[in-house]
Amino acid sequence: GDGLLVLGIETSCDDTAAAVVRSNGEILSQIVCSQADLLARYGGVAPKMAEEAHAKVIDQVIQGALNKANLTGKDLSAVAVTIGPGLSLCLRVGVRKAREIAGNFQLPIIGVHHMEAHALVARLIEKELQFPFMALLISGGHNLLVLALDLGHYIQLGTTIDDAIGEAYDKTAKWLGLDMRKSGGPAIEELAREGNAESVNFSIPMKQHKDCNFSYAGLKTQVRLAIASKNIDADIPIVSASSEDRRSRADIAASFQRTAVLHLEERCERAIEWALKIDASIKFLVVSGGVASNQYVRTRLDQVVKSKGLQLVCPPPSLCTDNGVMVAWTGIEHFRVGRFDPPPPADEPEDAV
Numbered sequence: 354g355d356g357l358l359v360l361g362i363e364t365s366c367d368d369t370a371a372a373v374v375r376s377n378g379e380i381l382s383q384i385v386c387s388q389a390d391l392l393a394r395y396g397g398v399a400p401k402m403a404e405e406a407h408a409k410v411i412d413q414v415i416q417g418a419l420n421k422a423n424l425t426g427k428d429l430s431a432v433a434v435t436i437g438p439g440l441s442l443c444l445r446v447g448v449r450k451a452r453e454i455a456g457n458f459q460l461p462i463i464g465v466h467h468m469e470a471h472a473l474v475a476r477l478i479e480k481e482l483q484f485p486f487m488a489l490l491i492s493g494g495h496n497l498l499v500l501a502l503d504l505g506h507y508i509q510l511g512t513t514i515d516d517a518i519g520e521a522y523d524k525t526a527k528w529l530g531l532d533m534r535k536s537g538g539p540a541i542e543e544l545a546r547e548g549n550a551e552s553v554n555f556s557i558p559m560k561q562h563k564d565c566n567f568s569y570a571g572l573k574t575q576v577r578l579a580i581a582s583k584n585i586d587a588d589i590p591i592v593s594a595s596s597e598d599r600r601s602r603a604d605i606a607a608s609f610q611r612t613a614v615l616h617l618e619e620r621c622e623r624a625i626e627w628a629l630k631i632d633a634s635i636k637f638l639v640v641s642g643g644v645a646s647n648q649y650v651r652t653r654l655d656q657v658v659k660s661k662g663l664q665l666v667c668p669p670p671s672l673c674t675d676n677g678v679m680v681a682w683t684g685i686e687h688f689r690v691g692r693f694d695p696p697p698p699a700d701e702p703e704d705a706v
């Protein structure tokens with residue numbers, strides 16, 4: 354029915370997140386605890402450290418989500434948790450907690466695929482979004498173009514052959530000496546506004562490959578070379594850079610962003626042509642995942658999608674980056690059609706997971 358209440362738990366990467374969502378789409382609470390600070394200090398995700406960081410905050414994140422929604426475990430209909438893809442040590446922190454709560458309150462449990470959740474959360478915000486639809490999922494680790502035929506039935510139209518676009522944003526930010534306490538993407542987006550996007554001539558990846566796959570490793574190399582040729586020193590933070598140095602960093606950021614997004618635009622255009630041949634009734638293209646929170650990305654892709662006669666659906670930024678709402682919502686979608694696991698035994702020993 355429309356009264357289901359589902360707790361969603363997400364620990365696949367560097368954010369610990371939980372949310373409570375009602376099956377009518379109402380978001381009762383949403384909490385995200387980021388490890389960006391920690392990662393900035395150590396320069397990347399070290400699995401063991403990330404696991405410890407999740408374990409440290411998971412209880413307060415989940416309790417916070419329940420409190421904010423004015424609920425206890427007794428009120429829930431089910432628990433949804435991300436089971437992959439992601440770092441297994443990190444995933445296990447969430448799964449262990451989900452099983453503990455589901456055991457204590459005898460609730461069904463729904464294992465959720467992280468990328469499916471990025472795509473399906475669009476159906477929470479856009480009620481007109483019916484299957485079949487297309488989705489471009491862009492994050493730090495993934496770069497996917499899919500045709501969603503039905504719940505659980507997806508055709509992959511394209512993926513990256515090396516890096517994802519978010520990885521390219523993050524490395525570019527690091528090499529440009531940007532503040533890494535936030536993630537790299539938002540820092541590049543902000544700096545790019547000051548720059549001239551046509552000042553550095555980066556070539557668009559995979560021009561000669563007439564498919565829907567992506568590649569960002571070559572663009573990363575081009576950026577690194579451009580940074581070296583301008584004598585930019587990443588050890589000098591941008592706040593301490595001379596105005597001339599700052600301008601050349603902004604130019605590289607803007608030129609990188611333009612090229613990175615042109616690659617997305619070309620692939621989306623072709624994917625829409627392909628997909629419409631498979632099913633001419635497709636009306637929507639969803640863009641989701643962390644990079645979809647970028648305003649430049651949204652504006653450019655909106656134009657492409659419109660020019661092809663489709664409509665863009667892009668969740669609000671807080672639902673594009675990793676969050677518990679998308680996990681809870683995807684849990685609801687599966688639960689409704691009977692896809693869930695029975696409650697684990699109430700007295701399951703800790704090491705059974």
Ligand code: KG4
Nearest residue numbers: 492493494519536538539643644647674675
């Ligand atoms: O989906 P997500 O939160 O986590 C993964 O599943 O990877 O995506 C994180 C990625 C990071 O690479 C981050 O730099 C990027 O999304 N990102 C952005 C922006 N906000 C986050 N990239 C470009 N512009 C942004 N505003």
Ligand code: ZN
Nearest residue numbers: 492642643675
């Ligand atoms: Zn993600």
